[in-house]
Amino acid sequence: MEGNTHFDVIIIGGSYAGLSAAMALGRSLRKVLVIDSGLPCNRFTPHSHNFITHDGAIPAEITKKAKLQVLAYPTVRFCEGRAVSASVRADGYSVLIEGGTLYTGHKLVLAAGVRDILPDIDGFAESWGKTVIHCPYCHGYEFRGKKTGIIAGGERAFHIASLVNNLTGDLTLLTNGNEDFSEAQITKLQEHNISIEREKVVTILQKSGEVKGVVLSDARFLPFEALYAAPSFEQHSDIYRDLGCELTESGHIKVDQFQQTTVNGVFACGDCSGMLRSVAHAVATGNIAGAMVNHQLVQEHF
Structure with missing residues (x-):
């Protein structure tokens, strides 16, 4: 997969929500690219709580273990970098990475989280x-x-x-x-x-x-x-603007019960799409997003 720039799904954000979505898709043999800038919003917290099996764990250790498990699926690829823009194509979407590499995918998952304004x-x-x-x-x-x-x-x-x-x-x-x-x-x-x-x-x-x-x-x-x-926040990534995704009054990316945004083929999960900011919630919404992206691909190609 090293030379590939086209994927079934591109996931922007490689923390709990993005990795959870990637696992669901990898287990369905979807070609997935996870793009992550390495700046999760909980990086300042020494311990994570209220997530069964990981209560009291160091956040970075949870992510490290999750990444190892997700990348064990051969169709999932991880890219360390920052997505700077995205656009709609006839067959899906393109995402430009800082440095100039352009990736394309049939579906997008936005999971970059939020940035606290202290x-x-x-x-x-x-x-x-x-x-x-x-x-x-x-x-x-x-x-x-x-x-x-x-x-x-x-x-x-x-x-x-x-x-x-x-x-x-x-x-x-x-x-x-x-x-x-x-x-x-x-x-x-x-x-x-x-x-x-x-x-x-x-x-x-x-x-x-x-x-x-x-x-x-x-x-x-x-x-x-x-x-x-309770400091204010902003979206960690502006990609949603490029795609025309609507925000809620609270400033989150607007999604339905299946994590579908207001733009067809674009899903969102984790902190960027809801008020509940916990590891458990991020993992849950990522799992839903991954499953529903796969469902959408099945409906389109079966």
Whole structure:
């Protein structure tokens, strides 16, 4: 396969979702190319949780094992590189790789994930994925009972607080001036002894990613052992734009229950196509995407 540039399916993104899709397709003897830039969004996290058989594993080790298993299927090929553009052809799609190589395929799977846009708070990036975390299901158990803050405001803060409240009795909302709570929400927060700080967070004091506390704009220091945050994000790859795939209001690639995008023959899976950001969800949606791509190819050629 070394000289081949045409495939049944091209998968853009070689982490959990992309590799899961590739396995389903490889097991059906489809010629598959997986293109990956090597920058998964969870690379800052030391351990992955809430995925049975891999609970507590190092994320990169899960990917390494998955890649070895997927590439054991002889019709699957892996390309380390960045897809820079894509276009529609009469017989499918073409994908241009940084460096100039052009690959073509009958079907495309978009699995490049998302890129977090971290706030401009000193110490945030150093702690992100370690003690500044995004998901109670992925990391909350490890910080149970700890003095915890939530850097968010409004509906998002209230939602996270409702989930984290079951994990700790010492919880503070750091709204950065974005309070915007209803009277009913404020009453509920008070019932659970969840305090609200309105001043902006200017610094996260940390050592090697271990949070010690925050400094507010009025110079007060508040000690914490863990912080939740909900930073904004963007699609890691702009390929969806080249193809005309629609996005949802939340900024994810719009897909149906079979991971088909709004463009026929183009599928999407993993973080780029849904709000649930976990290894288990990425693997599940990748498996569905791979199976449905194969189903579509069968219907077209059988």
